[in-house]
Amino acid sequence: MAKKVVIIGGGDAGTYTLEAIFKKGAEALKQFDITLVKREKGGSSSICAVPLALQGFFSMKDVTEVDPPETFIGHGIDYRTETEATGINLENSTVSLDTGDELNYDSLVIATGRKPRILDIEGATLKGVYTMSTIEDGEKVESAMKTPEAKNAVVIGGGTIGMQVAIAFSKKGLKTTVVIGHQTPLSSLLDPDMGSLVHEKLAKEGVVEFVLGQNVESILGDGAEVKAVVVGGKEIPADIVVISSGMLPNSDLAEKAGLELGETGGIVTDQFLHVKKAGKYVSQVYALGDCVEVLDAITLRPRLSQLASTVLVQAKVVTNDLLGGSYPLEPALSPSVATISDFQVGTVGITSATAERYGITVISGKKEKPTKARFYAGRKSMAVKLLFDAYSERLIGAQLISEEMVADRIDGLYNAIRKGMTAKELSRMEKSFDPCISLHRDVMVDAMDNAVVQFKA
Numbered sequence: 001m002a003k004k005v006v007i008i009g010g011g012d013a014g015t016y017t018l019e020a021i022f023k024k025g026a027e028a029l030k031q032f033d034i035t036l037v038k039r040e041k042g043g044s045s046s047i048c049a050v051p052l053a054l055q056g057f058f059s060m061k062d063v064t065e066v067d068p069p070e071t072f073i074g075h076g077i078d079y080r081t082e083t084e085a086t087g088i089n090l091e092n093s094t095v096s097l098d099t100g101d102e103l104n105y106d107s108l109v110i111a112t113g114r115k116p117r118i119l120d121i122e123g124a125t126l127k128g129v130y131t132m133s134t135i136e137d138g139e140k141v142e143s144a145m146k147t148p149e150a151k152n153a154v155v156i157g158g159g160t161i162g163m164q165v166a167i168a169f170s171k172k173g174l175k176t177t178v179v180i181g182h183q184t185p186l187s188s189l190l191d192p193d194m195g196s197l198v199h200e201k202l203a204k205e206g207v208v209e210f211v212l213g214q215n216v217e218s219i220l221g222d223g224a225e226v227k228a229v230v231v232g233g234k235e236i237p238a239d240i241v242v243i244s245s246g247m248l249p250n251s252d253l254a255e256k257a258g259l260e261l262g263e264t265g266g267i268v269t270d271q272f273l274h275v276k277k278a279g280k281y282v283s284q285v286y287a288l289g290d291c292v293e294v295l296d297a298i299t300l301r302p303r304l305s306q307l308a309s310t311v312l313v314q315a316k317v318v319t320n321d322l323l324g325g326s327y328p329l330e331p332a333l334s335p336s337v338a339t340i341s342d343f344q345v346g347t348v349g350i351t352s353a354t355a356e357r358y359g360i361t362v363i364s365g366k367k368e369k370p371t372k373a374r375f376y377a378g379r380k381s382m383a384v385k386l387l388f389d390a391y392s393e394r395l396i397g398a399q400l401i402s403e404e405m406v407a408d409r410i411d412g413l414y415n416a417i418r419k420g421m422t423a424k425e426l427s428r429m430e431k432s433f434d435p436c437i438s439l440h441r442d443v444m445v446d447a448m449d450n451a452v453v454q455f456k457a
Contacts, residue, residue, distance in 0.1 A: 002033040004321065006095050006105040008085045010038030012308050013111030013289025015067070016315035022075060023045050028323060035103055037085055037095075040134065042258050043068040046156065048308060050138035051164035052339065055171050060142055064135050068256070085112075088158035089256035090282065107284040107443035110267065110275065111255055113262040114247040114290035114306055119156065121403070122226035123219025128226035129241045132161050137157070141165070145172050145242050153177070154229045154238040155208075158185035160338040162343075163198075167341050176208045177236050179229065183213045189336065189347045193366075195401045198340060207341055211236070247306055247449055249291045259287075262302045266293030271328040272321045273314060286321070288314035297331035297417070298350045298396045299358045305332040335414040339409045346410035349397035349417050352387060362397075365390045365423065365451030369443045371405060380404050384447040386413075386423075393455055394424040409444065423451045 014036055021029060042065045049063040072079040087096035088108070095103045113244075116239035118124060130141050144150060145168070153169040155162045158180035169176040178185070184195030185202075202208055211231050212317040219241060220228040227236040251259075253400035260268040260276040267275060267287040274281040290306040292314075308330055319365045320327035335348040355362045365386045374378035380403040387397035398413040400406050416426060433440040 001454070003031060003106045003322075004104060005032045005107045005109065006103050007034065007036040007109040007111060008088075008095065009111030009113055009289070010040065010044065010079075010081070011111065011113045011289065012041045012044075012275065013113065013291075013311045014038065014109070015044040017109055017111065017288070017310050017318055018072060018077060020315040020319035024323065025317065029075065031323070033078075034076075035080065036072070037074055037080045037083045037097060037103075039082065040136070041082050041268075042135075043071060043079075043081075047133075047135065050135065050405065051132065051161055052144055053170060054138065054145070054165060054427050055445045057167075060138060064139070070437035072116060073263075078441045082457050085253060088253060090257060090277065090285065108286070109318060110285070110287040110291065111289050112250045112253055112291045115250045115396065116243065117246040117248050119216065119243055119245055121216060121218055121291050123221055123226065124243065126219055126221040126226040126241075127363055128221075128239060129219060129243065131243050132165055133247065138291055142252040145169060145174065150174060153240045153242070154179060154236055155242045156229070157186060157244035158182065159212065159244060160248065160336075160340075162192060162242070162321060163340050165242050165244060165340070166217065170207045174240070175237075175342055177211060177238075178212045179216055179231055179236075180212065180448040181213070185210070186340075186345060187353075189345065190399050191352045191364075194401060197383055197401055200346065201343060202341060205341065210360075228338075247290065247304075249293070249304065251291050253435045254287065254291065262293040264293040264302055264304050266302075266304055268293065271317075272326075273318050273329060274321075283403045288318055294329075294332040296350070297333045299354065299360070300331065301358060303332075305334045307334055309336070330418075333414055333417055335410050337410055343401060343403045344406035346400040346406040348399065348410050348414045349387065349395070351397060351399075355387065355396070360396070361456045362387045363393075363423075363451055364388070365447040365449070365454075367443050367446040367450060369446065370439070371402065371443060372439060373436065374436055378443055382406075384443050386444070386447050386451060388423045388451050388455075390455075391421075392415070393424065394420050395423065395426060401403045427452050 044067045046063040052062045069079045084098040116133040153174040153176045155166040155178045166178045183255040218229045229238045254267045262268045273286045293302045294305045317329045337346040368383040369378045382402035385399045
């Protein structure tokens with residue numbers, strides 16, 4: 001008899017779990033009777049692509065339904081859209097829906113995703129103030145930025161999403177201001193010296209204006225519609241405001257069911273992604289994706305890793321466990337890359353601020369130079385900062401900024417961190433060379449050498 005599996009959530013976590021099951025083959029799929037419920041309309045979508053769609057790289061329609069419901073229904077999935085799970089009863093193994101139905105399960109997968117952090121300030125609910133967490137958010141912002149009266153935009157927050165939305169506004173001709181509470185953008189990903197390079201590049205290009213080291217005091221409106229943002233006692237005109245001050249785990253449903261939440265607010269799981277209640281892990285009930293907290297591979301402390309690359313691995317872990325296999329989840333390193341204007345920013349591991357928070361002394365190696373031979377036309381520059389543990393000499397973090405080749409290098413550095421490679425080992429690695437695509441003395445080798453000389457012989 002097929003095992004009844006209920007998946008709550010149709011974002012990346014729910015979708016990747018289905019896809020991981022499909023990849024196991026028809027015989028594996030026959031073992032399950034799967035129902036997926038999601039409160040959004042339509043099939044799977046690409047949330048990460050929404051800010052880039054706003055910039056015009058592709059249409060919003062291209063990312064709103066990557067796979068329609070029929071794709072999953074064709075695999076025999078009971079795929080229910082615009083349906084919200086309102087309760088989980090672990091004792092009876094049931095899920096209550098807003099339709100009044102109740103689903104029985106043998107295995108439950110909680111994939112409820114994330115929710116935007118809402119600022120507790122006056123005017124946050126005015127018309128013209130948006131968040132950027134869902135496809136619907138993207139559609140609303142796209143519609144607003146196309147109106148004739150949209151001339152000034154303010155983005156609150158300097159993370160990846162906030163920066164990409166700001167670029168979108170600028171490209172569409174809106175005068176754009178980004179208000180950031182820190183002294184540099186992308187502060188959760190980059191050390192201040194690297195973040196300042198992002199600031200300098202965008203300021204030099206005149207793409208956006210920055211207000212750094214200050215918080216928004218209030219949002220003003222003319223009646224029900226937004227008109228300005230107040231920062232440092234000054235009013236910044238705003239016809240559109242996007243609040244992008246971070247994402248929180250959408251763990252309300254799990255908390256209501258009595259499941260344990262961690263210090264990040266994310267659902268606590270073991271290495272097989274089983275949830276925890278009353279001090280015990282619950283077999284056959286899983287949680288994955290943006291709603292769970294993970295164990296950091298460097299600090300060995302809980303944190304969030306709200307990345308598609310993280311949940312892709314988690315989906316494989318859940319699927320293997322559903323099929324009776326053993327595929328434990330490793331602590332997270334969270335490699336990431338983002339396109340900001342005409343350059344790329346990549347990170348993996350921890351920043352200097354995180355290292356300091358957990359008492360880890362670091363030695364850094366930094367270098368900026370071209371990535372190709374001096375006689376190659378159109379060569380680009382790359383800035384590299386590598387962080388090493390001062391005692392073990394192992395690589396624990398990397399930050400790259402360039403117009404090219406960032407993603408592959410970050411993935412390579414991910415493997416170096418996972419393998420525990422030291423600065424000396426990395427500096428002695430042979431590197432491929434062709435003047436059209438690389439240098440014989442690569443920028444990363446120089447950064448590694450700069451770190452090596454700081455270690456005691």
